[in-house]
Amino acid sequence: MLRLTLDMDDVLANTHKKLVNIILNDFDSLLTEEQLHSKALKELLHPKQLKRLNKIIDSPGFFADIEVMDGAKETVYRLSHFYEVFIATACMEFPTSFKDKFDWLHRHFSFIPWTNIVFCGYKSIIHSDYLIDDHVRNLMAFKGEGILFSAPHNLQNRAFKRVANWEEISELFLPVA
Template sequence: MLRLTLDMDDVLADTHEKLINIVLNDFNTTLTLKQLQSSALRDLLHPKQLTKIHRIINEPGFFADIPVKDDAIETVYELSKYYEIFVATACMEFPNSFRDKFDWLKKHFNFIPWTNIVFCGYKSIINSDYLIDDHVRNLAAFKGEGILFTAPHNLRETSFKRVSSWKEVSELFLHRS
């Protein structure tokens, strides 16, 4: 059985959307929703605002209630019938995220065994046939086939096959001829 590894933030979980809501509701900003959805926050926010965002991300509970990406649960469940599914999330930068992320995965993706959840830093250690991730740095170091999941911070990237939704993931992996 082929192995398919999935990133969590901005692939399974709509982390950027939660951050947008924080910026729009809690920051003094003139940025619009459209601007925040079309660029990386690091390119839009003042350094002091970025520091505040990093503090918020590192607070216990931040990752506990992030919305699931549309169609992710159903698609991953279908994929699990044909692929060995792993989740690899680079959470070493935010050590308070471990419990939240584990509980979030158990809540939304309880069909993925705990043995197939990998908390890591650098994803070059992942031994899998495919990796779906939103960061090119993870895909570049990956030895299998990397697939870029569209996010505001990677819109200009052209070096990897791209998917923009879980429906596209389904088409790519479940509806092959």
């Protein structure tokens, strides 16, 4: 059985949407929602705002209530019938995220066994046939086929096959119904 590994943030979980909502509601910013979805936040925010945002990200509870990406739950469930599905999330940068992420995955993707959840730094350690991730740096070090999940911070990259949503992942990996 082929192995398919999925990233969590901005692939399964709509983390960027939560960050945009925080910026729009809690920051003194003139940026619009459209602008905040057009580029990486590090390109748009003042360094002090980025520092504040990172503090928020690293606080307990931040990852607990992030929305599931549209179509992710249903598609991953279907994929699990044809692939050995793993979830790999790089969470060493924000150590307080471990419990929130684990609980979130259990709540929304309970059909994925805990043995198939990997908390890591760089994803170069992942041995899989496919990795779907929103960060090019993870795909560059990956030995299998990397697929880039579109996100504001990677829109300019053309080095990898790209998917825009879970419908496209379904078309790519699932048999025709």
